[in-house]
Amino acid sequence: MQATIIQNQIVELRHLCKIYQQGDMQVKAVDDVSLVIHKGDFAALCGPSGSGKTSILNLIGGLDVASSGKVMLEDIDLSTLTNTALSEQRKNRIGFVFQSYNLIPVMTAYENAAFVLDLQGTDKKECRQRVMKTLADVGLQGLENRRPDEMSGGQQQRVAIARAIVTRPAIVLADEPTANVDSHTAESLLDLMQALNQQHGITFLFSTHDPRVIERAKRIIQVQDGQIVSDDHKT
């Protein structure tokens, strides 16, 4: 049983700390956090603003470096990697969905979704097949040639989700993915991510205080003052 859990482990945080220097003061944004995210998780880091959830996501995503402790992404310790190696990890094993979509404005929906595959050097034909299928999966068939400014917020976030999952990453890190859309669009995006999780086994870790996300999450991790105060699995 223990071996299976380790095998399914995507992310493991071991006594993770992140301290920021603000003038003469040291602020502990992440305080001795230990956590395991398993394959297929649909988990939400919840907590008030400033509780440290975004800092935890940044550390898991290799965007920031821990002051102490370890971030294991599958079998790799991110804290030992150089910037270039971290880029490789992000490119190949992590998908990101941002609050404000963050699509590249000069690219079409297709090109945005294909961006990371291009960086990976994926064969053009395979890239096309995967992108077209992914765009269809997120409900954007027929909108491939639209640029971000020609799409609604919900459509843009779907492109962002397509960009995050098209490389088949180990985990998708989503920071407040529903914060900038109306409630109808938010529900529809959550339907989509839930379906991707259930049908394709894609692991999602959210940072959120949106009750709709919390309601859908299978696992709720409460963060307060940089520490995990509860970790509940829904049955």
Place this chain on the structure above:
Amino acid sequence: MNLNTLAWRNLWRHKRRTLITASSIAFGVLLAVTFTGAGDYFYTRMIDAGANMGMGHISIMAPDYNRAPSSKKRLQQANQHKLAVEQLDNVKSVASRVQGQAMFASARKSIGGVFFAIDPEQENSDNNLFIKAMVEGEMLSSASGSSIVLGIELAKRLKLKIGKKVVYTTTDNRGDIVSAIARISGLFETGSDEIDGSVAVLPLHKVQQVLGYQKDEVSVLAVILSDQRHSDQLRDKMQAMAEFSDTEVLNWQQTQPDLAGMIAVDKSANRIGQLLIALLVAAGILNTMLMSVLERRHEFGVMIAVGMSPKNLFLLVMFESFWLAVLGLIIGVIVTTPWFLYMSQTGLDLTSAYGDDFSFGGVLIDPIFKLRLFSESIIAILIGLFGLTLLSGAYPAWQAGRVVPVESLKTL
């Protein structure tokens, strides 16, 4: 999408800004073409005019003649040397000349001056300034005879007209004073009082007789080249040839050091001017590229977050600089071509500002401001501005490659 395409699209995110920056590169092309073209034109004109005034682009003479000219020092076997030079590439013509100082006297007055003895069959208006500047009467009809052509000012000072006699006195090959009489067949006017008031043209064979020279003995063989830029190369080649081992072979920089010095100084000033313009253009490009990078820090943060390497981000901005350079150069060529064509064919007449006798470094030049560009100048301008744009983009590109995603992205 490859970086190149992305860079091209990024360039058009701010059309007006891109076009303004490209226009500054284009303006740089225009200025560089004008400065360099004026230099290429005027320097060539001055060098050619200087060569046509007696010594050629390359001069072959007796050893030490250039340092201390004297009728005693003469180039022997000039005809053989002439034949050898004519076989060489880029040689347009070779003229045998005897030259020296003389006293010119009329019944009323004597004036010191300089004579050039030429063979009219070897000379024409393309290689001899005095033939080109004839204003009255005729140039010498043969290398023999007793004709003389005077500068118009010299004739005025001697109070002589065409058909009148003039006595010239000089020293011969032994250093003895000799005189001869000649009849004025024509007058020339170059526009320079110094030249028009002191120079006389005499028939070569007659002067050789007067000086006691053999027929194949001259002061100098003046070699005119089809392109003055080959003078160094050809001089070196001739110096290495056995045929010229008993002679001194010098190029125009050595025979006309004043002119060479003036051109060198002018070229330096021209280059400093161009450097300042280049710095202004570079500052404009740097400013645009840096602004463009700083306002996209968030976007670059996203790109790095999703896996783009800092190296690729650096390359992306460098590609943007590349396309900006290409665009600027294309606009520059389009804008500059009509200007260059007009200025190379018609030019600006500066007679009203400088008068007819505009001279520089002791050489008379037309007061028409024209442009001319050598192929190497065109390549230098294009490569220079292209390199300048890429160099100006290097710092912003380096800044882009240093973006720290966690700082650029306020939130994930």
